[in-house]
Amino acid sequence: DQQVKQNSPSLSVQEGRISILNCDYTNSMFDYFLWYKKYPAEGPTFLISISSIKDKNEDGRFTVFLNKSAKHLSLHIVPSQPGDSAVYFCAAVNQGGSEKLVFGKGTKLTVNP
């Protein structure tokens, strides 16, 4: 059973517009969520995170929203830039449990100039 789902394998947006990347999870024990950005042949780079006690966390152009009742989180990038083109992974962890990161399959974002 896939506990963290990113149902859109790819997303294409115009430079300057908003990019919205979605992630759903099934395990209600997850209490910390992270977004990673990955360029080819590199490891995922941490982008932004959110604790389950919050519903929003903002860092510059990046905002993560958490809807616990829907078990859904999203990453908003505004304005999108061509350098944001990468694969984005959603990950979740139960900090009081195994502490293992559970990754989604990734969404490839392409920002067109």
Add this chain to the structure above:
Amino acid sequence: EPEVTQTPSHQVTQMGQEVILRCVPISNHLYFYWYRQILGQKVEFLVSFYNNEISEKSEIFDDQFSVERPDGSNFTLKIRSTKLEDSAMYFCASSLNQDAGYTFGSGTRLTVV
């Protein structure tokens, strides 16, 4: 839902010993990866493998590390002579192509004592 399986989930080894971490990627995937995460740090790329050879590797992946796909189903990471700083969570991943659709395993926690 196909899974990437990693064994063992936890391995304790003495410094200087050889260790082999095992992974069974998804059967029709073509690209295979190892990542590691030292406790409290970011996930780091180690190596990618395609068409029976290493396609990319990071600076971490020195002569102490090797990968093998011995039988068409397993994908192994060998650390020849473990050091204390090799203690980390090691993630295997596979994908059908390089852009997205990654599936991560649940990780092997390696503890070097």
